[in-house]
Amino acid sequence: MAVPAPILRMSGIGKQFPGVHALDGVDLRLLPGEVHALMGENGAGKSTLIKVLTGVHQADEGAIELAGQAVAFGSPLEARQAGISTVYQEVNLCTNLSVAENILIGREPRRWGRIDWKRMRARARELLARLELDLDVSAPLSSYSLAIQQMVAIARALDVEARVLILDEPTSSLDADEVGQLFRVMRRLKEEGIAILFVSHFLDQIYEISDRMTILRNGRLVGEYPTRELSQVDLVAKMIGQELAALDRLHGEAAAFDRPLVEARELGRPGAIEPFTLTIHEGEVVGLAGLLGSGRTEIARLLFGADHAGGGQVAIGGAPASLRTPRAAMSHKIAFCSENRKADGLIPDLTVRENIILALQATRGWTRPVPREQQDELVGKYVKALRISPPNPEHLVRDLSGGNQQKVLLARWLILEPRLLILDEPTRGIDVGAKTEIQRLVAELSDGGVAVLFISAELEEVLRLSHKVGVLRDRRLVAELPNGPELTTDVLMETIASGGRA
Amino acid sequence: MAAMRRLIWPLLILAALLLVNVAFIPGFLSIEVREGHLYGSLIDILRFGAPLILVSLGMTLVIATGGIDLSVGSVVAISGALACLQISQDQGVFIAIVLALGLSVLLGAWNGFLVAGIGIQPIIATLILMVAGRGLAQLITDGQIITVNDPAYKLIGGGYWLTVPFGVLIVLAVLAITAFLTRRLALGLLIESVGGNAEASRLAGIRSRGIIVMVYAFAALCAGVAGLMISSNVSSADGNNAGLWIELDAILAVVIGGTSLAGGRFSLGGTVLGALIIQTLTTTIYSIGVPPETTLLFKALVVAVVCLVQSPAFRDKVFHRRRRPPSARPAEEKVRVTA
Numbered sequence: 001m002a003v004p005a006p007i008l009r010m011s012g013i014g015k016q017f018p019g020v021h022a023l024d025g026v027d028l029r030l031l032p033g034e035v036h037a038l039m040g041e042n043g044a045g046k047s048t049l050i051k052v053l054t055g056v057h058q059a060d061e062g063a064i065e066l067a068g069q070a071v072a073f074g075s076p077l078e079a080r081q082a083g084i085s086t087v088y089q090e091v092n093l094c095t096n097l098s099v100a101e102n103i104l105i106g107r108e109p110r111r112w113g114r115i116d117w118k119r120m121r122a123r124a125r126e127l128l129a130r131l132e133l134d135l136d137v138s139a140p141l142s143s144y145s146l147a148i149q150q151m152v153a154i155a156r157a158l159d160v161e162a163r164v165l166i167l168d169e170p171t172s173s174l175d176a177d178e179v180g181q182l183f184r185v186m187r188r189l190k191e192e193g194i195a196i197l198f199v200s201h202f203l204d205q206i207y208e209i210s211d212r213m214t215i216l217r218n219g220r221l222v223g224e225y226p227t228r229e230l231s232q233v234d235l236v237a238k239m240i241g242q243e244l245a246a247l248d249r250l251h252g253e254a255a256a257f258d259r260p261l262v263e264a265r266e267l268g269r270p271g272a273i274e275p276f277t278l279t280i281h282e283g284e285v286v287g288l289a290g291l292l293g294s295g296r297t298e299i300a301r302l303l304f305g306a307d308h309a310g311g312g313q314v315a316i317g318g319a320p321a322s323l324r325t326p327r328a329a330m331s332h333k334i335a336f337c338s339e340n341r342k343a344d345g346l347i348p349d350l351t352v353r354e355n356i357i358l359a360l361q362a363t364r365g366w367t368r369p370v371p372r373e374q375q376d377e378l379v380g381k382y383v384k385a386l387r388i389s390p391p392n393p394e395h396l397v398r399d400l401s402g403g404n405q406q407k408v409l410l411a412r413w414l415i416l417e418p419r420l421l422i423l424d425e426p427t428r429g430i431d432v433g434a435k436t437e438i439q440r441l442v443a444e445l446s447d448g449g450v451a452v453l454f455i456s457a458e459l460e461e462v463l464r465l466s467h468k469v470g471v472l473r474d475r476r477l478v479a480e481l482p483n484g485p486e487l488t489t490d491v492l493m494e495t496i497a498s499g500g501r502a
Numbered sequence: 503m504a505a506m507r508r509l510i511w512p513l514l515i516l517a518a519l520l521l522v523n524v525a526f527i528p529g530f531l532s533i534e535v536r537e538g539h540l541y542g543s544l545i546d547i548l549r550f551g552a553p554l555i556l557v558s559l560g561m562t563l564v565i566a567t568g569g570i571d572l573s574v575g576s577v578v579a580i581s582g583a584l585a586c587l588q589i590s591q592d593q594g595v596f597i598a599i600v601l602a603l604g605l606s607v608l609l610g611a612w613n614g615f616l617v618a619g620i621g622i623q624p625i626i627a628t629l630i631l632m633v634a635g636r637g638l639a640q641l642i643t644d645g646q647i648i649t650v651n652d653p654a655y656k657l658i659g660g661g662y663w664l665t666v667p668f669g670v671l672i673v674l675a676v677l678a679i680t681a682f683l684t685r686r687l688a689l690g691l692l693i694e695s696v697g698g699n700a701e702a703s704r705l706a707g708i709r710s711r712g713i714i715v716m717v718y719a720f721a722a723l724c725a726g727v728a729g730l731m732i733s734s735n736v737s738s739a740d741g742n743n744a745g746l747w748i749e750l751d752a753i754l755a756v757v758i759g760g761t762s763l764a765g766g767r768f769s770l771g772g773t774v775l776g777a778l779i780i781q782t783l784t785t786t787i788y789s790i791g792v793p794p795e796t797t798l799l800f801k802a803l804v805v806a807v808v809c810l811v812q813s814p815a816f817r818d819k820v821f822h823r824r825r826r827p828p829s830a831r832p833a834e835e836k837v838r839v840t841a
Contacts (some may be wrong), residue, residue, distance in 0.1 A: 366692050
């Protein structure tokens with residue numbers, strides 16, 4: 001098969017940050033009309049490579065060729081003008097502006113020096129139609145779901161004549177249907193000859209959409225492979241540099257749980273989640289499965305007091321309890337790692353140490369500081385146990401990679417020694433290695449008698465960890481299934497699809 | 503180490519301003535003991551800068567929570583007015599001070615209640631007291647300027663203790679207390695957390711409302727002490743002009759000191775330096791003989807330069823360009839070919 005000349009060729013790219021060799025001799029080739037997956041664990045150098053390509057960082061060594069000509073971009077703007085467009089993991093659009101404004105911001109069609117709104121809306125509709133989307137382009141972006149916002153970001157990237165489109169974890173917050181829609185769009189762009197560089201942690205998606213892949217590990221190139229010729233097991237092995245120990249089911253047989261810890265009866269919140277009844281026992285891992293927006297997070301927030309319940313009761317250890325604020329929930333030893341660690345988890349300007357002791361300090365109040373020796377001891381223990389990297393507690397948390405940020409958030413709650421730990425998508429957007437560690441941790445906690453409410457979009461993960469799975473659909477808890485050999489992802493998906501009626 | 507690096511620019515600016523003064527005023531740096539008091543231009547800067555430092559310290563904590571307090575100037579006036587009124591009515595100095603500071607704390611708590619309890623944006627919430635407070639001060643003084651003649655009261659702003667101006671000692675005490683509360687105790691961490699990410703702080707179990715009410719009350723308390731100092735120094739209370747525009751100088755001092763207006767990390771040392779820079783600038787304006795009608799313009803220009811020098815983004819733009827590795831240069835031109 002004749003290989004077309006690459007549209008983009010990066011060779012021997014090296015990049016150093018103070019104290020870190022982020023990239024070392026990395027090559028990357030993108031062919032026109034292919035979806036190319038960039039694979040690697042967190043910290044392998046994927047983001048840095050993308051930033052070098054798009055002009056956010058300057059490479060220390062190596063060369064970049066676009067369509068056979070040497071280029072070096074001084075800024076993301078220069079890269080875009082040359083036809084390299086990027087859609088980042090965190091959608092960075094202005095949700096208070098309209099869809100059309102978001103798509104064409106900075107390139108508004110003008111007439112007599114004023115913005116031509118009519119043409120602007122028409123152009124926006126045109127671009128969205130290319131993605132098979134029909135939206136009200138004058139509505140504010142905030143009125144659309146995260147998935148649609150992602151599409152809008154892609155439409156925006158396509159407005160300039162893109163030859164290379166970089167999608168940095170575009171699917172991490174999309175549900176299955178939305179991913180399907182995105183993939184249709186990607187295939188279409190591929191046919192138009194655009195080279196797509198795709199980053200995702202979902203292996204199934206990589207195998208569904210990508211043609212070839214480049215694997216990085218610790219800032220070095222592992223290799224470039226056609227996707228068809230590399231099995232998933234081999235891929236994972238190359239990414240983490242060792243054979244992945246089989247992690248089928250972490251729990252032997254379903255133990256009998258007879259000591260209820262948290263009992264929610266007809267707990268609900270209008271507009272968020274229909275009244276539900278759920279019992280979580282000591283040492284039990286309860287998984288919640290359902291599509292994005294089905295009410296998983298809402299259940300977690302009610303049990304933590306992050307939102308006020310509209311009705312119903314909660315009993316903890318048999319006694320009625322009021323969970324009106326996070327503080328109240330914390331006094332009952334309930335902990336909550338939220339889904340959106342940037343927005344309602346970490347304080348980016350504070351250090352790893354400060355972020356970890358924050359909840360403990362909050363329970364003590366400001367007059368009783370945690371003694372520095374105790375802080376160092378606790379933080380050191382968890383930095384080591386969770387393998388937080390870099391292992392320097394005085395690092396600002398915002399400089400850490402996603403997986404390590406997640407571990408910091410986990411550590412914050414673990415030092416409180418909770419009786420119920422609520423984990424909302426703790427493994428979203430983090431690499432395979434960190435994912436396994438977090439799963440193992442959940443199993444250990446449960447063995448130690450801690451109850452865990454585990455929320456994840458990945459059904460395999462829910463099945464692997466849970467003793468019992470609650471299935472949600474359309475803001476309603478439709479079924480509660482004991483985990484066992486007969487419970488498979490297919491059964492779960494059917495339950496979600498049928499709404500538990502079957 | 504990181505803290506020192508952040509303070510290096512304010513330090514350099516202050517040093518530069520002092521150098522200008524040394525060039526213009528003979529004997530600027532000399533300090534002598536006269537009649538048992540320390541005398542000298544540097545001492546004057548500290549003495550006259552004391553109220554601003556106090557107000558700026560309070561402002562630092564408010565800004566660190568992501569807020570702002572425009573009402574401190576009015577609180578300065580109210581506190582001075584109430585104290586002078588009490589003294590002129592033959593109340594004891596001690597009682598007058600307690601009443602004035604008590605009222606200040608109450609007003610600050612009111613600000614905090616509007617911000618944290620009701621959820622009004624800080625700039626609007628404190629604007630209310632900024633405007634109404636001047637009226638309140640007028641009401642207390644009955645529209646007059648109250649003059650008092652009480653040696654004990656005079657000590658606060660104009661007196662000396664062990665040769666050192668008493669105001670400077672008060673500033674040192676307040677600074678020590680603030681540093682203790684925020685850095686020894688955990689108040690600083692919780693304030694930075696609330697300012698850095700309010701929702702995440704709530705979910706971590708921090709009582710952010712209480713923290714916010716506390717910082718506004720503390721800012722008002724600092725302003726109240728500054729009000730006592732200012733009125734004591736001139737032995738009178740002027741509801742109209744005492745502490746006029748001091749809130750703006752204080753905000754400026756905080757920003758020059760390296761605390762972001764967006765909230766989060768704060769630096770008490772930086773704020774003290776910032777306030778000293780502003781006070782030194784005022785002294786400089788007189789010493790180099792800027793014509794009175796252009797002093798405000800001159801001050802604004804210097805402040806603009808100071809803020810630019812302080813800003814890392816600006817420094818990168820100006821100084822970094824030249825430091826780029828030469829290897830990147832030739833390739834840059836080729837970009838245009840592909841566009």
